[in-house]
Amino acid sequence: MIFKIASRNLWRNKRRSLITIASITFAVLLACVMRSMQLGSYERMIENSARFYTGYIQVHKAGYWEDKMLDNSFDDDGDLRQMINETEGVEIAVPRVESFALSAFGTKTKGAMVLGVDPVLEDSLTRVKSKMIEGEYLDFNDKSILIAEGLAKYLNVGIGDTIVLLGQGYHGSSAAGIYPIKGIMKFPVPIQNNQTVYMSLKEAQWFFGLGNQLSSLSLVIDKAKNTDRIVAEISSKVDPELLEVMGWKDLMPDLVQGIEIDNISGKFMLWILYAVIGFGMFGTFLMMTAERMYEFGVMISIGMKRFQMQLIIALEMAIMSSVSVLAGVGISLPILIYYHLHPVMLSGKSADAIEKFGVEAAYFFSIEPSLFYNQAWAIFFMSVVLGFYPIYFIQRLKPVKAMRDGK
Amino acid sequence: MLIKIAWRNIWRNKTRSLVVIGSIIVGVWALLAGTGFMNGFMVSYSADMIEHDISNLQVHHPDFKTDFDIKYYLPDAIEKAEELRVWPGVSGVTTRMISNGMVSSPQKAGAVQIRGIDPENEAIVTGIDSMLIEGTYFEDVKRNPVIIGSKMAENLKVKLRSKIVLTFTDGNGDVTAGAFRIVGIIKSSSISINELYAFVKQEDITRLFGINGEAHELAILTEKQFDEDLILNKYQAEYPNDKIESWREIAPELEFMQEMYANMLYILMAIIMIALIFGIVNTMLMAVLERSKELGILMAIGLNKMRVYFMIVIETIFLALIGAPIGLAIGALNISLYMEKGVDLSNYSEGLEAFGYSSILYPYLEASVYPIVTIAVFITAIIAALYPAYKAIKLKPVEAIHSI
Numbered sequence: 001m002i003f004k005i006a007s008r009n010l011w012r013n014k015r016r017s018l019i020t021i022a023s024i025t026f027a028v029l030l031a032c033v034m035r036s037m038q039l040g041s042y043e044r045m046i047e048n049s050a051r052f053y054t055g056y057i058q059v060h061k062a063g064y065w066e067d068k069m070l071d072n073s074f075d076d077d078g079d080l081r082q083m084i085n086e087t088e089g090v091e092i093a094v095p096r097v098e099s100f101a102l103s104a105f106g107t108k109t110k111g112a113m114v115l116g117v118d119p120v121l122e123d124s125l126t127r128v129k130s131k132m133i134e135g136e137y138l139d140f141n142d143k144s145i146l147i148a149e150g151l152a153k154y155l156n157v158g159i160g161d162t163i164v165l166l167g168q169g170y171h172g173s174s175a176a177g178i179y180p181i182k183g184i185m186k187f188p189v190p191i192q193n194n195q196t197v198y199m200s201l202k203e204a205q206w207f208f209g210l211g212n213q214l215s216s217l218s219l220v221i222d223k224a225k226n227t228d229r230i231v232a233e234i235s236s237k238v239d240p241e242l243l244e245v246m247g248w249k250d251l252m253p254d255l256v257q258g259i260e261i262d263n264i265s266g267k268f269m270l271w272i273l274y275a276v277i278g279f280g281m282f283g284t285f286l287m288m289t290a291e292r293m294y295e296f297g298v299m300i301s302i303g304m305k306r307f308q309m310q311l312i313i314a315l316e317m318a319i320m321s322s323v324s325v326l327a328g329v330g331i332s333l334p335i336l337i338y339y340h341l342h343p344v345m346l347s348g349k350s351a352d353a354i355e356k357f358g359v360e361a362a363y364f365f366s367i368e369p370s371l372f373y374n375q376a377w378a379i380f381f382m383s384v385v386l387g388f389y390p391i392y393f394i395q396r397l398k399p400v401k402a403m404r405d406g407k
Numbered sequence: 408m409l410i411k412i413a414w415r416n417i418w419r420n421k422t423r424s425l426v427v428i429g430s431i432i433v434g435v436w437a438l439l440a441g442t443g444f445m446n447g448f449m450v451s452y453s454a455d456m457i458e459h460d461i462s463n464l465q466v467h468h469p470d471f472k473t474d475f476d477i478k479y480y481l482p483d484a485i486e487k488a489e490e491l492r493v494w495p496g497v498s499g500v501t502t503r504m505i506s507n508g509m510v511s512s513p514q515k516a517g518a519v520q521i522r523g524i525d526p527e528n529e530a531i532v533t534g535i536d537s538m539l540i541e542g543t544y545f546e547d548v549k550r551n552p553v554i555i556g557s558k559m560a561e562n563l564k565v566k567l568r569s570k571i572v573l574t575f576t577d578g579n580g581d582v583t584a585g586a587f588r589i590v591g592i593i594k595s596s597s598i599s600i601n602e603l604y605a606f607v608k609q610e611d612i613t614r615l616f617g618i619n620g621e622a623h624e625l626a627i628l629t630e631k632q633f634d635e636d637l638i639l640n641k642y643q644a645e646y647p648n649d650k651i652e653s654w655r656e657i658a659p660e661l662e663f664m665q666e667m668y669a670n671m672l673y674i675l676m677a678i679i680m681i682a683l684i685f686g687i688v689n690t691m692l693m694a695v696l697e698r699s700k701e702l703g704i705l706m707a708i709g710l711n712k713m714r715v716y717f718m719i720v721i722e723t724i725f726l727a728l729i730g731a732p733i734g735l736a737i738g739a740l741n742i743s744l745y746m747e748k749g750v751d752l753s754n755y756s757e758g759l760e761a762f763g764y765s766s767i768l769y770p771y772l773e774a775s776v777y778p779i780v781t782i783a784v785f786i787t788a789i790i791a792a793l794y795p796a797y798k799a800i801k802l803k804p805v806e807a808i809h810s811i
Contacts, residue, residue: 015696023689027682034678041671067564069515100516102509107580108474111509111518154474168516195518265448269675272437276679279433280686283426287693290422346670363674 002308006315016288021324023284024383027277028328031375034273036336038266039366040343042259046224049255050248052126055094055218056227058251059084059234062244064215065251070099070170073213074243083237084219089230091220094121097204098215101167101175103147103197105155112151112197114165116204125220128185128198135159135183142200144182150194152184159184165197169209177207224248274382282386289390296394297402310391317387324383325376333372339365409714413721423694427687427723428730431788434683435734436741438676438780443742443770445675447750449668450771453654453661458628459533460597461657463635466625466642469650475507477578480620481649488528488625494641496633501528502622504612508575510555510605512563519559519605521573523612523622532628535593535606542567542591551611553587556601557594565589573605578618585615680787687791691723695795702799703807712800719799723792727785735781745770 010017050056061074076095084093097116102109119138123129128146129137138146147157157163162180169175179199187193205211221230227247235245249256299309343362345351351361417424457463466487468479481487488500504523509516526545530536535554536544545552553571555563565571569589577583587607595601609622629635635653642651655662695702706715750768 016693019689019693023685026685030678030682034675037671037674067515100509100518102574104582107576108476109576109582110507156474265445268444269441272441273675273679273682276430276433276437276682276686279430280682280689283430283686283690284693286422286426287690287697290420291693291697361670363670 002311003315006312006319009312010316010319016291017320020284020288021320021327023281024321024324024379025328025331027281027382028325028376028379029332030277031270031273031379032328032332032336032372033365034270035266035371035375036332036340036365036367037363038263038270039368039371040340040364042262043224043366043368044364045255045259046248046252049252050224051220054248054251055125056221056224056248057219057231057234057245059093059217059219059238059243059245060215062240062242065244065246068098068215070168070208070210070215073097073170073210073215076212076214080238080243081217084217084234087230087233089221089223089226091222092121092124094118094125094218094220095201095214096122096216096218097201097208097210097213099167099208101165101197103151103155104164104166105157105161108155110151110154111195112165113195114167114197114199114204114207116199116201116207118201122198125218131185131187132183133186135181137183138198138200140200141202142182143203144180144199145203146183146185146198147181148193148196149184149186151196152181154194157181165207167208169207170211170213171209173209175208274378277379278382278386281383282389285386285389289393293397293402293405296397297399300394300397301399301403306394306397309394313390313394314387317383317390321380321383321387325380328379329372329376333367336365336367339363340367409718410721413718414725416718416722417725420694423690423697424726426690427694427726427788428733430683430686430690431727431730431784432734432737434679434686434787435731435780435784436738437679437683438784439735439738439772439776440741440770441675441679442672442776442780443738443745443772444750444768445668445672446772447768447770449665451769452664455596456658456661457654459535459538459595460599461654462532462626463629464627464639464642464651464653465657466627466646466649466651467623469648471623472650475505477504477506477576477616477618477623480504480618480623481625482620484620484622484625487646488622491625491627491638491642494638496629496635496638497627498630499528499531499628501525501532501626502609503529503624503626504609504616504620505623506575506612506616508573510559510563511572511574512565512569514564515562517559517562518603519573520599520603521575521612522604522606523609523616524606525609529606532626535595535600538593538595538600539591540594542589545590545608548588548590551585551587552590552608554591554593554606555589556604557592558598558601559603559605560589560592562602567592571605573607575616577616583615583617585611587611680783683784684787684791687723687788688794691719691792691795692798695719695799699802699807702802703804706802706804707808716796716800719796720789720792723788724785727788730788731781731784734784735777738780739777742770742772746772 061072064072081093084090095118099114101112101114103112117128117138119140119142123137132146133149135146138144147163152158155163159181162178164178165176167175185196185198187196199207205213219230221227227249231245231247238245296309300306343364346361346363466481468481470476471479484502488502491497491500502525506521508519508521510519511517530544539554540557542554545554548568553573555571560566563571567589570586571589572584572586574582574584587605593600613621627638629638639651639653642649702715706712746769750770
């Protein structure tokens, strides 16, 4: 019976019900859009760094991450790479040798990060080929090097010049060599642009006296969320005394933390939005209650129990809230999916300032399912809390006065 | 007359008016608090960088920054620094010798920026003495003391009093090295300070550099809120051969971050405004439809549609006029309270500081934001009134009077 009355009440005054529903639907929509944008930018940051630099997972000799020195290198035997490549979800494993050396040309010297890479595999991870601004890319047995633009400028060298690299090799041996420059690359990140040298993996292994050893294997995997599973799977197959397997969260603690910090400000903005939305919803509820004062007065004076009346209202609110929350998610989903696939590009001066740093100036949207649950629940909960107002109102209602005032 | 009616209408139904006024108050507050908080994030990060690392202004030989060649020193640097110290708005000036090179310990080697500093003035300008976590500020060790960041110490696996070797190209173009003993270890929120810089005494490094110059860099810290361009222009006019730059040119990434934040902020503000519009539209719409009988009578006795329309809009303007100043007052109070005290975020993120932020956030708002926000909300309220007012004039007087 109560359900029947409640649903009839809703139908009786469609306009009022629709306004209420619209206010909640809109709240869900706005909260979803805001959160989606925030989470979208974080997903992008992770993807940019993992996909184009570290890889989602890295395998090193145990202890390498704590102490990144050449002595902590591991043997690149075929079995290990085969095992990793066969693990479900792994797309490629990219080998690297990484160490520091002094680069010199003429009277100029500068510290440089020397990266020994497999030219083809490296390109499939970091797209390093697309960073070339001059000259040619490396091939597998290359004895020449690629050098970052900032470093080239500092040393005042160009294509065809030969630079000296001087450093410390495996087990304290000294590493020295002269290398012709084959190409110049430009990186958006200043620190990378000012100190990177690329050479072929074979040459780097020879230069540092590493034999057949690697500093790291970076893995590209199909989905970021499979990271933990793949890390566990590979870890279970290798000797933990010899090798360490790390996911992107451990590889990029700075990024994870940066996101966490940004998330604080994100959440703060979300709370501000809730405050504004909540007030809008409260206004709607308040008006709805005031408008129905007369009706409540009549119902109670003809003998309906306050408790029953409250139940009816609670039911009305519950129906409206559920409908609107569903509608809100239903509307935001297609919009956000569209914008997830077609990020909103920025233009103008601020876009230039952003792009200088190699970051795409665009708004990205996330469609992580939990975002929708969370916002839907948050708004639903808010409407339930605010719904206590009409219930409280009925409790305090004086039928005669209500009928007179409400008329 | 219309204004009088509108004013009376507002007070006839107090609940309804208070709801709209309330939304406007919350709206203004939300915009102020949101902007202040986001600004606080940005400003505190920039302020940290400026006060502890790059300073407001730096002066170099025009060719020095291109390749950090130590030949390009700043002529008469110490004399200029003395002169600058008495300029209005300047709170500290220090001189530095700078060279990029390599640092090595028995275990490891890495990149380093060797900074030959004047300890007394450096402490005034960047306050590195306050960042010491171990050791002393150039005391105890007599020969070649060096202070390095905690991260560098960790990377090199060295401790207090360990010896490290700094390698660099000297004034003749020869690779030279010098052994230094660690006298102090500092820790800061800046990544450069923690990982890249090695601070040594100017006189020690000048000897090794083998050049006649006194310094490569003048770092100038200005008084808070002082317009650094005044000093920049004055200096440039006096010494046209030197290159003076403000922090905006020195650390373009700060501007980049500000742009990123600003962009995000605009969008968030737009979303909040939309939410505000919707709240007001809903309430006003209900208010209009609830008053259909009254509006019907007004129209029946001859108030034309234009007037009814404006009456509703004027009502909303009144509501905004009442709400906006209150919201402004609450927002301003809120911001100024926390501007002093700061918001402690250490509960939300453990490692805030490790990333270059201090864990106490000071919201910050420029004075110009207040009128902008007020006007924005005011316009929002008027826009929100248009649809309900339109609905009102669509009422048919007879039907409206007949309905309850």
